[in-house]
Amino acid sequence: MKIRIRVPATIAAALACITVARGAHAQPGTPPGDDPVILIHAGRLFDSERGVMLQNRDILIRGTRIEQVGAGLPVPAGAREIDLRNRTVLPGLIDAHTHLLQSIRPTLRDTETEQMVVQAVMEGTPLRALRGGARAGAYLRAGFTTVRDLGNSGRFGDAALATAIREGSVDGPRMFFSGPGLSPEGGQYVGVLAEHPEIVGNDYRIIRGADDGRAAVREAANRGARVIKVYADNTPNRARLSADELRAVVDEARRSGLPVAAHATSDDAIRQAVEAGVTTVEHAYDASDSTFRLMASRGVAYVPTETSAAILDRALELVAPAGERPDSAWRASYLARGYDRIRRAMQAGVTIVAGSDFYQDFGMPQGEASRQMLFAYRQAGMPAARVLQAATINAARALGDDRLGAIKPGAYADLIAVDGDPVADFEAVGRVRFVMKNGKVYVDGENAPIR
């Protein structure tokens, strides 16, 4: 989530609330070579494909996959039973727009670019990846079992972290990462002098021509990227990729089987990205109604990186000294602009995919901060079930993996349980009491991450 605030003091962002990653915990009693069998009894279960809550369902898990879902399933011999009869079980949440390797904190002096440059040249990719590992743990404990991580990760530091998570060295969500975002000149490091291109190149892959765009996609694919991030425009300097470049990037990504996430803020750039055939549009700050209708007709999903009221208030507290904070009318109109975008997108029939774009330290675990985006969508008027779909099945479809985002036979055993029914009382989304990823339990009980 990018907070765009124009207040007397400069808003920026920055660094790492580093929560300490907890170590992995082996499932007890599993003979080597045997897939453990788990039967979960769920009081309520969210059917993400239909957007409805079901009562009293059992979930049979074998190894890393869900084998069966139904009412009153028999307990197989040797199965471990997990009683979540007083909980609501949901598919593991997906944040489709993260920056695990970036955290900058509010300051009154530096611009955001300056902080990012300092991060690039002084923090360095290895340390960013290690700190990203701590944040990854925070996402998992907050209920996110998958993230789509969209760059600002140094030189493929995201690839290193994704590998460490996949092999179990680091606890974290499944990580669909992009590598450096494909960008027009300057990246988002506006103001870095042309004689220091390596600084920009640390976090962005600058595209110069359609062939270069294709080459950049192949570089990312070669490093194991699961998604291509492209900047149709850069917010600060309004630099844009050409239609040719965007089409080449999308075409090459398609040949590599990779979806494309397009950062696009101006209406023109959004339209160009949609016409090029990207999978999702991120931010879409200035999208017109007709552009939203075009997105709906082309099946391009929207990732609204909006701010909840609570996060905005926290940001203002951190950034603006008392007495210099904007008044309540400013606050209301800031929030209203974001909510209006989401409402217009919904009215146009655009699929909403949840993505936080959190890369700022709000003094809370980053996973919890990201979960706040769901409250922003709810505050914008999205029905609770649709918010849950945005963070599960819709996001899974944007990732192009039908083993994610739903509790169904064949899906990964990625699920969470919350205290209460979030369709009736949305606050329940903030009360995550159980987290399982790939059949392994990471959180079980109130404030009880398994170590």
Ligand SMILES: [Zn+2]
């Ligand atoms: Zn972002």
